[in-house]
Amino acid sequence: MCSTELRLELLSGLPFLASLSAAEIDQANDYFHTFDYAEGDTIYFSGDPAGHLYVIASGQVRLMQHSGAGKDVLIDLLKPGDFFGSLTPGGDERYAETAQAHSPACIMAITAADFRNLMAAYPPIALAVLDLTTARLQEARETVRQLSAFSAEQRAAAVLLQLAEKLGDEQSEGVLIQTRLSREDLAQMTAATPETMSRIMAQLQKDGLITSGRQWVMVNDMAGLKSLADG
Amino acid sequence: MCSTELRLELLSGLPFLASLSAAEIDQANDYFHTFDYAEGDTIYFSGDPAGHLYVIASGQVRLMQHSGAGKDVLIDLLKPGDFFGSLTPGGDERYAETAQAHSPACIMAITAADFRNLMAAYPPIALAVLDLTTARLQEARETVRQLSAFSAEQRAAAVLLQLAEKLGDEQSEGVLIQTRLSREDLAQMTAATPETMSRIMAQLQKDGLITSGRQWVMVNDMAGLKSLADG
DNA sequence: CGACGAATTGAACCTATTCAAAGGGTGTGG
DNA sequence: CCACACCCTTTGAATAGGTTCAATTCGTCG
Structure with missing residues (x-):
C-alpha cells in the first residue's frame, strides 16, 4: 500500500495539477482513495458503469479492448503519473476499455464528479487534461494511420x-x-x-x-x- | 460568404459555447474570422504550423493523414458546428492532419491563443471541448479495434x-x-x-x-x- | 451527345494467418 | 539446490483475404 507521503508527492508532481498550491493539493488529496492491485488484477472491465478517474501511484496499467475469440487489442501501457478511467460526471456511461494491472500497482481513485468539480474550479487543470487527451487522440490516429498503410x-x-x-x-x-x-x-x-x-x-x-x-x-x-x- | 446572422446563429448553437450569454457570444464572435472554400480546397496541410481553431459554418470538411504512395487515410468527415484544428496556444506545434473542404464550405477561424483564453475564462467551455475530444478519442480507438480484429x-x-x-x-x-x-x-x-x-x-x-x-x-x-x- | 473520371471485373501474387508440433527459459517445489 | 513442469517461444507448411495490375464498362457532367 503506497504511503501518504508517496501520494502527496505524486499528486504534487502531476502535470495537470501543477497549478495548485501545496494547500490545495493537500485538500485535493482528500478526494482520492487508494487501492493496491496484484499483477493481472482487473481494475475495471469494459462495459462497467464509469464512475471514477484513476491515477497511477506506482506500477504499470494496461488498457485493452476486447473483440470476439481472444482478438484483444492493447491500447496503451500507462506508468506512474498517468491517469485513466472516466472524465465525465454521469455514472450512467460505461468504460470503453478494460484496465488491468500489468505489474503490481498502487492506484488512486477519485469520483468522476469530484474531479469534474476540481476542473471547473481550476481551469488550468481542465486545460492540462485537455492537452493530454488531445495528445492521446493524436496517438490513436497515428496508430490508425500505421494500421492502414x-x-x-x-x-x-x-x-x-x-x-x-x-x-x-x-x-x-x-x-x-x-x-x-x-x-x-x-x-x-x-x-x-x-x-x-x-x-x-x-x-x-x-x-x-x-x-x-x-x-x-x-x-x-x-x-x-x-x-x-x-x- | 456566410452572413453575420448565420455566424451568430451558428455560434449560439454550438454545444461548447452553450454556457455563454447572448452578449458574450456576440463578443466571442469578434474573435472569429470567416473564410470561404471551394470543394477540394485545402484549409491547412499536415505539418503546417498550428495556430488556429476552426469551426464549420456550412459545408463539410474532411480530415486526412498522409503516408507514402497515395496511401492516405480519411480520419473524419465533419459537418456544420464541428470544430477542428489546433487547441493549444503555442504556434510552434504543427497540424497532424490535413483539412480539406469536402464540399463548398464556409469556415470560421479563431486564434488558438484566443480560444484558450476563452476556455480559461469560461470553464464550461473547456469541459465541453474536453468531452468532445474524449468522444473523438474513443472513436479513434474503436477504429483501431476494428482494424485489428x-x-x-x-x-x-x-x-x-x-x-x-x-x-x-x-x-x-x-x-x-x-x-x-x-x-x-x-x-x-x-x-x-x-x-x-x-x-x-x-x-x-x-x-x-x-x-x-x-x-x-x-x-x-x-x-x-x-x-x-x-x- | 461525347468524353472523362469512376466503377467493375478478372487473374496472379503476396503478406500474414492458421494449425500443429517441437524447442527453451523460468521459477517453484521437493 | 536441482529437477521438473509449465508456459512462452520458435519453426514449418498450408491456406485465405486482400492487393495489385490491367482491361473494360458505365455513369454523369459539360
Missing part, C-alpha cells in the same frame, strides 16, 4: 520505438524496455499474431536492431528502427 | 453505419448518406483499396443491405448492417 514489420518497429521512448532505460548496450512483454502483448499492440511477431522479432534481431528473449526486449539501434518504421 | 467487409459495414447515422437523411426506401463518396473515399476510411471496396459494395448490395451508385450510397437495412459489423 504499413506492414506488420513496420508497425512492430514503431511500437518498439514508442515503448523504448516511454519505458526505456538507457544502458551501454542499448535501451532496455522496463516491462515484461510477451510476444502476445506485442502482437496485441501491433494487430498481428504472436507467431508473426515471433518471426518479426527474429528478423529484427538478425538485423542487429534489437535483442530479445522471453518477456523482454532491448533496442540496440533506435535510428535503424526508426528508418524501418518510417518506410 | 475485423475483416474489410465488417469494417465497411461499420463505416457505412456511422456515416448513415452522422450524415444520413431518412427516406422511404432507406437512409441516404448526404455526401459525395467515391469508392476511394470509402476505401480510405476502411483501410482497403478501391477495388476491394467495389467488390464489398457489390456484395452488400446483392444482400439487400445497401443501394449504391457513382459517388452515392443509401443504407436500406441498418439492423442488417449492424449485425454484420458486429460479427
Whole structure:
C-alpha cells in the first residue's frame, strides 16, 4: 500500500495539477482513495458503469479492448503519473476499455464528479487534461494511420520505438524496455499474431536492431528502427 | 460568404459555447474570422504550423493523414458546428492532419491563443471541448479495434453505419448518406483499396443491405448492417 | 451527345494467418 | 539446490483475404 507521503508527492508532481498550491493539493488529496492491485488484477472491465478517474501511484496499467475469440487489442501501457478511467460526471456511461494491472500497482481513485468539480474550479487543470487527451487522440490516429498503410514489420518497429521512448532505460548496450512483454502483448499492440511477431522479432534481431528473449526486449539501434518504421 | 446572422446563429448553437450569454457570444464572435472554400480546397496541410481553431459554418470538411504512395487515410468527415484544428496556444506545434473542404464550405477561424483564453475564462467551455475530444478519442480507438480484429467487409459495414447515422437523411426506401463518396473515399476510411471496396459494395448490395451508385450510397437495412459489423 | 473520371471485373501474387508440433527459459517445489 | 513442469517461444507448411495490375464498362457532367 503506497504511503501518504508517496501520494502527496505524486499528486504534487502531476502535470495537470501543477497549478495548485501545496494547500490545495493537500485538500485535493482528500478526494482520492487508494487501492493496491496484484499483477493481472482487473481494475475495471469494459462495459462497467464509469464512475471514477484513476491515477497511477506506482506500477504499470494496461488498457485493452476486447473483440470476439481472444482478438484483444492493447491500447496503451500507462506508468506512474498517468491517469485513466472516466472524465465525465454521469455514472450512467460505461468504460470503453478494460484496465488491468500489468505489474503490481498502487492506484488512486477519485469520483468522476469530484474531479469534474476540481476542473471547473481550476481551469488550468481542465486545460492540462485537455492537452493530454488531445495528445492521446493524436496517438490513436497515428496508430490508425500505421494500421492502414504499413506492414506488420513496420508497425512492430514503431511500437518498439514508442515503448523504448516511454519505458526505456538507457544502458551501454542499448535501451532496455522496463516491462515484461510477451510476444502476445506485442502482437496485441501491433494487430498481428504472436507467431508473426515471433518471426518479426527474429528478423529484427538478425538485423542487429534489437535483442530479445522471453518477456523482454532491448533496442540496440533506435535510428535503424526508426528508418524501418518510417518506410 | 456566410452572413453575420448565420455566424451568430451558428455560434449560439454550438454545444461548447452553450454556457455563454447572448452578449458574450456576440463578443466571442469578434474573435472569429470567416473564410470561404471551394470543394477540394485545402484549409491547412499536415505539418503546417498550428495556430488556429476552426469551426464549420456550412459545408463539410474532411480530415486526412498522409503516408507514402497515395496511401492516405480519411480520419473524419465533419459537418456544420464541428470544430477542428489546433487547441493549444503555442504556434510552434504543427497540424497532424490535413483539412480539406469536402464540399463548398464556409469556415470560421479563431486564434488558438484566443480560444484558450476563452476556455480559461469560461470553464464550461473547456469541459465541453474536453468531452468532445474524449468522444473523438474513443472513436479513434474503436477504429483501431476494428482494424485489428475485423475483416474489410465488417469494417465497411461499420463505416457505412456511422456515416448513415452522422450524415444520413431518412427516406422511404432507406437512409441516404448526404455526401459525395467515391469508392476511394470509402476505401480510405476502411483501410482497403478501391477495388476491394467495389467488390464489398457489390456484395452488400446483392444482400439487400445497401443501394449504391457513382459517388452515392443509401443504407436500406441498418439492423442488417449492424449485425454484420458486429460479427 | 461525347468524353472523362469512376466503377467493375478478372487473374496472379503476396503478406500474414492458421494449425500443429517441437524447442527453451523460468521459477517453484521437493 | 536441482529437477521438473509449465508456459512462452520458435519453426514449418498450408491456406485465405486482400492487393495489385490491367482491361473494360458505365455513369454523369459539360
